Amino acid sequence: MDPRRYGAPADTGDLEGFLFPATYELKAGAPAAQLVDDQVVAFRERFTSDDARRARALRVTPYQLLTVASMIEREAKTPADRPKIAAVIYNRLRDGVPLGIDATIYYAVEQQKGIATYTGELTRSQLRIASPYNTRTHKGLPPTPIANPGAESIEAAAHPAHVPYLYYVAGADGCGESVFSRTAAEFEKNAAAYAAAVKRNGGKPPVCKKK
Numbered sequence: 001m002d003p004r005r006y007g008a009p010a011d012t013g014d015l016e017g018f019l020f021p022a023t024y025e026l027k028a029g030a031p032a033a034q035l036v037d038d039q040v041v042a043f044r045e046r047f048t049s050d051d052a053r054r055a056r057a058l059r060v061t062p063y064q065l066l067t068v069a070s071m072i073e074r075e076a077k078t079p080a081d082r083p084k085i086a087a088v089i090y091n092r093l094r095d096g097v098p099l100g101i102d103a104t105i106y107y108a109v110e111q112q113k114g115i116a117t118y119t120g121e122l123t124r125s126q127l128r129i130a131s132p133y134n135t136r137t138h139k140g141l142p143p144t145p146i147a148n149p150g151a152e153s154i155e156a157a158a159h160p161a162h163v164p165y166l167y168y169v170a171g172a173d174g175c176g177e178s179v180f181s182r183t184a185a186e187f188e189k190n191a192a193a194y195a196a197a198v199k200r201n202g203g204k205p206p207v208c209k210k211k
Contacts, residue, residue, distance in 0.1 A: 012144065018148070021039075055158070067146075071103055071104065104134065105122055106146075164182050173206065173210070
């Protein structure tokens with residue numbers, strides 16, 4: 001696997017984004033390299049020439065499309081949100097405004113702390129972390145994927161929804177769906193509703209009450 005074949009920078013040092021997430025059967029004692037090989041083969045089977053063509057149509061490289069897919073993988077909580085989150089990313093890239101994707105900041109924190117997954121709430125200082133992965137302070141895409149996206153996220157990145165949204169925030173009902181908006185005023189209203197729901201729940205994320 002040479003990431004440069006997909007448009008990655010020449011100094012790309014790892015396979016983040018190319019290790020397809022799935023269930024793999026290995027014999028006891030098999031080396032980690034075997035799992036990596038299986039994941040790379042699965043990625044090649046699922047990231048096709050059609051995806052590469054879609055990347056060009058969207059004016060990004062295949063590697064950048066994979067980076068978009070990785071953000072969707074970490075941000076989306078429901079399948080229906082995936083193509084809409086993709087649309088928000090591409091719309092903000094088109095408008096030249098920072099993406100503001102908190103998942104990229106979590107990735108920066110994980111790099112800084114040297115851990116695989118950070119699950120705490122982001123602090124004000126972390127939101128200002130000096131990292132090229134901080135998409136609040138840096139315009140454009142992060143330099144590499146921030147996760148290994150599955151088929152649904154790759155599909156969403158290749159075929160974003162045709163919607164004008166520029167913002168989204170978790171829904172106040174706590175059921176996983178995001179609430180999307182076109183203007184900053186709408187976003188602030190939706191964000192305030194979510195914050196109020198957290199406050200009502202003792203500072204914890206709201207719990208879904210749908211049956």
